[in-house]
Structure formats: structure tokens, C-alpha cells
Amino acid sequence: MPTLGADMSAGTLVAWKKKPGDHVTRGEVIAEVETDKAAIDVEVFTSGVLEKLLVQPGEKVPVGTVMAIIREEGQPVSVSAAAPLPPPTTGEAPVPPPSPVRAAPPPLPPAVEPGRLKISPSAKQLATQLGVDTASVRGTGPGGAITREDIERAAAEPTPPAESEAGSDRMARMRQAIAAAMARSKREIPHYYLGGMIDMSRAMAWLADENQKRAVTDRLLYGVLLIKAVALALREVPELNAVWKEGQAARSQAIHVGAAISLRGGGLVAPALHDTDRQSLDELMRRFRDLVKRARAGTLRSSELSDPTITVTSLGEQGVETVFGVIYPPQVALVGFGKVVERPWVAQGQVVARPVVTATLSADHRVTDGHRGGLFLAAVDRLLQEPSRL
Amino acid sequence: MSVPLTAEDVRRTTLRVLGEIAPEADLASLKPDVSFRDQLDIDSMDFLNFVIALHEALQVEIPEADYPKLASLNACVEYLLARSAASRRA
Numbered sequence A: 001m002p003t004l005g006a007d008m009s010a011g012t013l014v015a016w017k018k019k020p021g022d023h024v025t026r027g028e029v030i031a032e033v034e035t036d037k038a039a040i041d042v043e044v045f046t047s048g049v050l051e052k053l054l055v056q057p058g059e060k061v062p063v064g065t066v067m068a069i070i071r072e073e074g075q076p077v078s079v080s081a082a083a084p085l086p087p088p089t090t091g092e093a094p095v096p097p098p099s100p101v102r103a104a105p106p107p108l109p110p111a112v113e114p115g116r117l118k119i120s121p122s123a124k125q126l127a128t129q130l131g132v133d134t135a136s137v138r139g140t141g142p143g144g145a146i147t148r149e150d151i152e153r154a155a156a157e158p159t160p161p162a163e164s165e166a167g168s169d170r171m172a173r174m175r176q177a178i179a180a181a182m183a184r185s186k187r188e189i190p191h192y193y194l195g196g197m198i199d200m201s202r203a204m205a206w207l208a209d210e211n212q213k214r215a216v217t218d219r220l221l222y223g224v225l226l227i228k229a230v231a232l233a234l235r236e237v238p239e240l241n242a243v244w245k246e247g248q249a250a251r252s253q254a255i256h257v258g259a260a261i262s263l264r265g266g267g268l269v270a271p272a273l274h275d276t277d278r279q280s281l282d283e284l285m286r287r288f289r290d291l292v293k294r295a296r297a298g299t300l301r302s303s304e305l306s307d308p309t310i311t312v313t314s315l316g317e318q319g320v321e322t323v324f325g326v327i328y329p330p331q332v333a334l335v336g337f338g339k340v341v342e343r344p345w346v347a348q349g350q351v352v353a354r355p356v357v358t359a360t361l362s363a364d365h366r367v368t369d370g371h372r373g374g375l376f377l378a379a380v381d382r383l384l385q386e387p388s389r390l
Numbered sequence B: 001m002s003v004p005l006t007a008e009d010v011r012r013t014t015l016r017v018l019g020e021i022a023p024e025a026d027l028a029s030l031k032p033d034v035s036f037r038d039q040l041d042i043d044s045m046d047f048l049n050f051v052i053a054l055h056e057a058l059q060v061e062i063p064e065a066d067y068p069k070l071a072s073l074n075a076c077v078e079y080l081l082a083r084s085a086a087s088r089r090a
Helices: A121-130 A148-156 A163-188 A201-213 A222-236 A281-297 A302-306 A370-384 B007-021 B044-058 B064-070 B073-089
Strands: A010-016 A029-034 A039-043 A048-053 A060-062 A068-072 A191-199 A242-245 A248-251 A257-259 A310-314 A333-337 A341-347 A350-364
Touching: A039 A302, A121 A148, A191 A341, A191 A370, A201 A222, A201 A350, A201 B064, A222 A257, A222 A281, A222 A310, A222 A333, A222 A370, A222 B044, A257 A281, A281 B044, A350 A370, B007 B044, B007 B073, B044 B064, B044 B073, B064 B073
Parallel strands: A257 A310, A310 A333
Antiparallel strands: A010 A029, A010 A060, A029 A039, A048 A068, A191 A350, A242 A248, A333 A350, A341 A350
């Protein structure tokens, strides 16, 4: 069970997307997992052959639990079943077992003819009596047929809560998850805060000009400029692009900005825009749009939740002028942007009206100090003065 | 040549698109003269998706400078009808 953020301690397997014997490729979606915040598509971390499934749909297991065994390319076929490993205490992402597994691949489940339900008349009658929807029952009989035992088992399972009840329950769990992560952050991370106003006139004018030339489907959002500026500034102050791990900061070579996205009905997630600094604004916009869509549809991928190396949040649309953010552990910094407002600004000895945004940095004092943080904000400002180079 | 859009066509399309963008919204109680942003929880990404969907559904070009003209349901109907008529004349 991969760790998908500091606010996740366990996850419930919803479904496997692969079956034993299937070849899987690194990055491929192998399972769907329900967390307190969302349903997540779990990607596989290595390529090989899926040998054994250790967790069944519906099971809730702690982060770190080995969910499946994958035989990597070149490893010998195993001969006996490996016991499920206990979850590691570090909360790290799952890794393949340390030694070649000893389990012989279980026989593949019998193929079921797609679109046709195999069920005996007796089992079907029982399903009707017990009010069991046969479409949701997994058959264990010959050829995948649904047996009377399958029906009895399905009838004994608790009925899922009504949709509204499930929604409010999920919201309560999300609030608990956020509370746990934020309390941990405030308890463990000595935050310091810096802020500064940035003249956005060049960036806004460039964006308006650029969007005027573009088809509606290709237009850029202002937020993408901010995200890219943060990513490029991190190249200049790389110690802010890190995670706190085992008592020390571990810098990340890759820059994966987590973009805070509010969810409908409340709560938020901050999934990664991978390799943010290396994406063009067009590509970043395309990815950002896709990420927002999937975050709100509940179809994020595990790597998007586990990989962010810094978080960017913008609350300007809610009228907020200044953000005092709470760092999302194990990250060591969060950048906040407020609303773009017209303010008197002194330029070349003249007081003029300028669109201005307040950028803030919340940073971990164990890792950086105000001097480096200030340099970072100055870099963000400088980069936003040359929007065509972002 | 296609049939000219009616106000009802535009209104229905706008509400359909809004429903896709903000599925939790109670569109039956939407006040047509009040800004969407004052009634619905939509952000700039939602609004961009709203504009793209209107463009695709109604085949109307919508410059970014005109976004303020799409602030409410009534404003949308008025603006999109006018744009549609203008593009038919062109």
C-alpha cells in the first residue's frame, strides 16, 4: 500500500486491475485504492510478471503493506507461496520483496466469457431470495461460475452506505486526514514565513496578449505562470525542493510541484505536476487541466500524490490577499499566492497603479533560513518579470 | 445553412454545461441575473472549461477579453446569441 501523503495511514483496496500471470510495466495502473481523501489509481513501481495478489478487494491495510508480488524480469519462477510481509515502519512506498519470491504463480482464474454471467439456476434463485445483485458477485465455481456459496457470501457482506451517507463519511475522513497531517506539520516543523509583493503588470499583459492569439482550447491560465516561476526558482534555491526524511533533508533532483486543488464539497489535494521546471507553459497547462479534472473526478495516480517536492497554493480567486500556508510533510516548503489587486506602485519616481500579487513562502527552518527563502522569493519575482521566458 | 440559435437553445446549453462543470450545483435555483461566481463554487479552471464547452457546443468564438460578458445566465444568453448571429452574418 503506497504512501500517498502524510495524511494517509491506510487504504482500502477497491479492485485489482491486473490478475496473476499478467505482465506489468513500471508506471502502469495495477489497482484502485480508496483513501480517506479519494480513490487513487495505484501505479506499479517495477516491471515484471504479477505473481501473487496478497490483498483482497475490500481489505483495508496500513501504508507499507505488501499488496502483491511481482517477479521482475530475469528472476527465476518461484516455487512456494511467500507469506505477506509486515508493513514497514517508515511509511515508505512499497517495494518488491527483498529476495526472489518462492511462490509458484497460482493458477490463473478461469476465464469468464465477457458479457455473459455464469450462474446455476439454483444460485440464481437464491440470489433473488436474498436480494443479491449477481452482477456484483465474483464467481468461484468452474469457469468462473457463481455458486450458491458465492451468493451466501455476498448476502452476508455489509450493505454499502447510501450515497449521501458515504459522501459525508468520506468528507469527515478527509477532514480527519488533513487535520492529522497539518497537526503533525505544526508540531514537528519549525515554520518561518516570508512574503513580498510582486508587480504582475508584465506577466498579465503578456498573458492577455498571448491568449488573444490562441484558440480557446489552447489558452493559458495565470496560475500556470506562477507554478512555472516557482519551479524555475527552485533551481536557484534547490534546498527548498526537498523532503525531510529520517532526521535530515533529502534534496530532490527532480522538481515536482504539488498544485493545491480544492475539491467539490470541501477538502483539497495537492498532486504533483511532474518535472514542472522542464515543461513548456503549454504542456504544463495541458497537464494542469488534466490534473484538476482527475483530482475532482477521483482518478489521481499514486505517483501524483506521493511525488510532490513542494506545494503551491493560490487563494486569490477567493479574495485572499496573503496566504500563510502550512507545510505538507515531508515537504519542506509551501509557496502561496494571493489575489492580484491594483495597488499604488512607485516606478521611476512616479506613483502608478499596478496589478500586484503577494507571494509568500512557508519554509522549514531545519532546512533553510530566511536568507535563502528571501533569495527564492526574489527569484520568483524576477522570473515573473520575463514571462515570455518561462 | 444551419438553423439560427434561439435564446432557449443557448439557455439550455449553458445550463447543461454548467451542470457538467459544477455537478453539485442546484441549477433550478440559479438566479439568471446574478453572477455565476456569486452562486456557484467555480474557479478559473472551471470557467475556462465552461467557455471551451460553450464554444464547442455552440460553435461560437469567445475571446478572452469577453469573459466578463459571460458572468451570469442572462448575460450568457445575450452575448452568445449576439456572437452567433454575428458569425452567421460574416
